Amino acid sequence: MATYRSPGVYVEEISLLAPSIAEVQSAIPAFIGYTEQAKQLAADDLLKVATPINSWADYVQLYGGPDKEAGANITIAVDEIRPATVTTGYKVTVTPKTDSMSPFLLYYAVKQYFANGGGRCYIVSVGYYDDGIKEGDLTDGLNMIGLEDEPTLLVIPEAIRLNDGDYKKIVGAMLSQASSMKDRFAILDTRTCTVPKTTTSINTDVKTIYDNTVSDYEILRYGAAYYPFLESVYNFAFDFPTLTLTTHTIAGGAPGGEDKTGKTMLQLKSSASAMYNAIVAEYGKYHVVLPPSAAVAGAYARVDNSRGVWKAPANVGLMDVVKPLVAVSRPEQDLININTESGKSIDAILSIPGSGTVIMGARTLDGNSNEWKYVNVRRFFSVVEESVQKSTRWVVFEPNTAATWIKVQSMIENYLFLKWRDGALAGAKPEQAYFVNVGLGKTMTPVDVLEGRLIVEIGMAVARPAEFIILRFEQKLQTS
Numbered sequence: 001m002a003t004y005r006s007p008g009v010y011v012e013e014i015s016l017l018a019p020s021i022a023e024v025q026s027a028i029p030a031f032i033g034y035t036e037q038a039k040q041l042a043a044d045d046l047l048k049v050a051t052p053i054n055s056w057a058d059y060v061q062l063y064g065g066p067d068k069e070a071g072a073n074i075t076i077a078v079d080e081i082r083p084a085t086v087t088t089g090y091k092v093t094v095t096p097k098t099d100s101m102s103p104f105l106l107y108y109a110v111k112q113y114f115a116n117g118g119g120r121c122y123i124v125s126v127g128y129y130d131d132g133i134k135e136g137d138l139t140d141g142l143n144m145i146g147l148e149d150e151p152t153l154l155v156i157p158e159a160i161r162l163n164d165g166d167y168k169k170i171v172g173a174m175l176s177q178a179s180s181m182k183d184r185f186a187i188l189d190t191r192t193c194t195v196p197k198t199t200t201s202i203n204t205d206v207k208t209i210y211d212n213t214v215s216d217y218e219i220l221r222y223g224a225a226y227y228p229f230l231e232s233v234y235n236f237a238f239d240f241p242t243l244t245l246t247t248h249t250i251a252g253g254a255p256g257g258e259d260k261t262g263k264t265m266l267q268l269k270s271s272a273s274a275m276y277n278a279i280v281a282e283y284g285k286y287h288v289v290l291p292p293s294a295a296v297a298g299a300y301a302r303v304d305n306s307r308g309v310w311k312a313p314a315n316v317g318l319m320d321v322v323k324p325l326v327a328v329s330r331p332e333q334d335l336i337n338i339n340t341e342s343g344k345s346i347d348a349i350l351s352i353p354g355s356g357t358v359i360m361g362a363r364t365l366d367g368n369s370n371e372w373k374y375v376n377v378r379r380f381f382s383v384v385e386e387s388v389q390k391s392t393r394w395v396v397f398e399p400n401t402a403a404t405w406i407k408v409q410s411m412i413e414n415y416l417f418l419k420w421r422d423g424a425l426a427g428a429k430p431e432q433a434y435f436v437n438v439g440l441g442k443t444m445t446p447v448d449v450l451e452g453r454l455i456v457e458i459g460m461a462v463a464r465p466a467e468f469i470i471l472r473f474e475q476k477l478q479t480s
Helices: 056-063 106-115 135-145 157-161 164-181 201-210 265-271 273-283 293-306 330-337 375-391 402-422 446-450
Strands: 029-035 051-053 074-081 089-096 121-128 153-155 185-189 223-227 230-232 247-251 321-324 347-352 356-359 434-438 456-460
Touching: 029 106, 029 135, 029 157, 029 293, 051 056, 056 106, 056 121, 074 273, 089 273, 106 121, 106 157, 106 293, 121 135, 135 164, 153 164, 153 293, 157 164, 157 185, 164 185, 164 201, 164 223, 185 293, 185 375, 201 223, 201 330, 265 273, 321 347, 321 356, 330 347, 375 402, 375 456, 402 434, 402 456
Parallel strands: 029 121, 029 153, 074 247, 153 185, 185 223, 223 347
Antiparallel strands: 051 121, 074 089, 230 321, 347 356, 434 456
16 A cells, blocks of 8 residues: 555555456468578578568568479470371370479478468578588578477478487477476378278387387377378479470371470460460379378367367368378278377378378377377467466466466456356366366465465366267167
């Protein structure tokens, strides 16, 4: 109370409401990789700098475009069907040399993230396209993100380009950062995706996660892995007008046809438009293959914004995707969703008729844990923990008395009540969904109070996803 020294009327405002909790954002990924440029005002001023962006246009402006493909990495052959003096059609064969294509994926990955509903994110450019992909660069970028408070998801698509040992280091570093900071979650890709699929290839692919992640389940709960890779809708970054026709043959050798071998696409467009259109149609069928982590990060953001972080980011369709690169059957999904040998779960992405490409898994790598097996449970706890932590900073150095305890308890209970009302917490009544305990004899001893400790216990019954829908039918006998 203020000290009054002279006569007069004084106004005092008394706060009767408990402070509120401002919820932190739940889906702000950090993308780490290689870019065409890293420039805002001067050359290289964004190189190895964690930079937030809010749109795909921001990325293109600051970091440029994709790595251009060399024309030698594709061949175009045309068989002109000319049984007489008139051409009746074209058979076009386009052959990209996929083993020689650019290894850089960040441009396409970020584009796919925004296409799937992503918003604000962080970019760390660790180098340019004339640099090789190195584990040390990616680790440096990850360490820079570790200095930022805002990111909540870690995505490194180009980690799949590393060798087995370096891939293991990056995956371990992502999980280690997420588990130590407890405010972020790692979205991982398997290192390989074998095409065409064989009877053992899926097991070989997923073992790149099983064998290259630690067996410490205190860490595994902070990450999830997805399989298989995705065929995107994006075409390779060739300079299409300058590509040349590798081979031109005329079926049957009918007279009157001109050999257009060596002509550029730009020349064909003006001189042989029908052939050009046939080439364009066939060329458009070949797409960039991407690991799924960026598209999944976009799905996380979309679900968080439309439903809430407590909703499992599964049974969600993916945009800008033609199909999964590998078809995962039900028995194969059984083995990766609940793997009894490794105890680690991998979430499958399936092509479902009528629904497109859909995420059909919602498990963390800690697949054996009843507490932390689901992605939404782990991420919801992280959001609540950080939100409460940041919103209770005002309590530091407040009197450790019942008045303070009541304020703290009220603000947390108000916040959890809203989460329960939204459907994040299970229970018919609030008291069945959560509890908040604080006070002498409840959570603290006299020694705790003397030593300045204010201890709050919070329990939540987070809604679990209905992962297995079991419909039981029986035949009813005729009764009349």
